[in-house]
Amino acid sequence: MTPKTPEQFEMIRKERKDLLMAAALKLFASKGFATTSIMDIAREAGVSKGLLYNYFESKDELVKEIVLEGIQKITIDIDFDFSIKLDKQRFIQLIDKYFELIEQSKDYWKLYMAVLAQPTVGDLVKGELFMMLEPFFSAVSQYYADKNEKNPLAFAFLLGAILDGVGIDYIFAPEQYPLMEIKEIIIEKLI
CATH class of the missing domain: 1.10.357 (Tetracycline Repressor; domain 2)
Incomplete structure (x- = not known):
């Protein structure tokens, strides 16, 4: 497996961030901001809660x-x-x-x-x-x-x-x- 370039890492990071934001947008619209948890968003995006926190410090920031x-x-x-x-x-x-x-x-x-x-x-x-x-x-x-x-x-x-x-x-x-x-x-x- 070849090592990834900084550009490839950045592209992967952007794709994951977009995935998390799309999942959050969908849940915030359907369940409401207050009742949607970070865990709900992680589950919807198919990632771990910890990974989500690597991209966003809080639900408010997201x-x-x-x-x-x-x-x-x-x-x-x-x-x-x-x-x-x-x-x-x-x-x-x-x-x-x-x-x-x-x-x-x-x-x-x-x-x-x-x-x-x-x-x-x-x-x-x-x-x-x-x-x-x-x-x-x-x-x-x-x-x-x-x-x-x-x-x-x-x-x-x-x-x-x-x-x-x-x-x-x-x-x-x-x-x-x-x-x-x-x-x-x-x-x-x-x-």
């Missing part, structure tokens, strides 16, 4: 990494440069990308939102979550300020809440949800 990775996934999948000022056309592109993302990845987002909606989880990640979303709120707030909205930051948060709600409603009832019609209303009324 759920935090799951949530933050989800936000990074959104950022990467949307692939939008918030440092460039939003105009109407770029704003519409951003909305289009968001709707495309939730439509294409419903199963993942269903699990992810079920975990994020749990009160304990929200408390663990709210600071980091806001920091990661700040470029969105800043760009959208500036867009509304340029349109002379009275309270542009509140308007940006309103749009964020609407998009969150649309995402949640759609992933839990995609067959009944008029996703594209709602997207058009958002573009027509809020952009």
Whole structure:
């Protein structure tokens, strides 16, 4: 057997970590964060409890990494440069990308939102979550300020809440949800 290179070790480590996070996401969504134990996660992933602790110091650290990775996934999948000022056309592109993302990845987002909606989880990640979303709120707030909205930051948060709600409603009832019609209303009324 040939010795493994550092790159191979890193790849194996990432695969195991992804396996553990996927098992935890599934259990947190189905059983709840509070009632899922480290042993449950290890069993679901087919590894020992000790191995899990080699990757994550605690269940809190594990759920935090799951949530933050989800936000990074959104950022990467949307692939939008918030440092460039939003105009109407770029704003519409951003909305289009968001709707495309939730439509294409419903199963993942269903699990992810079920975990994020749990009160304990929200408390663990709210600071980091806001920091990661700040470029969105800043760009959208500036867009509304340029349109002379009275309270542009509140308007940006309103749009964020609407998009969150649309995402949640759609992933839990995609067959009944008029996703594209709602997207058009958002573009027509809020952009």
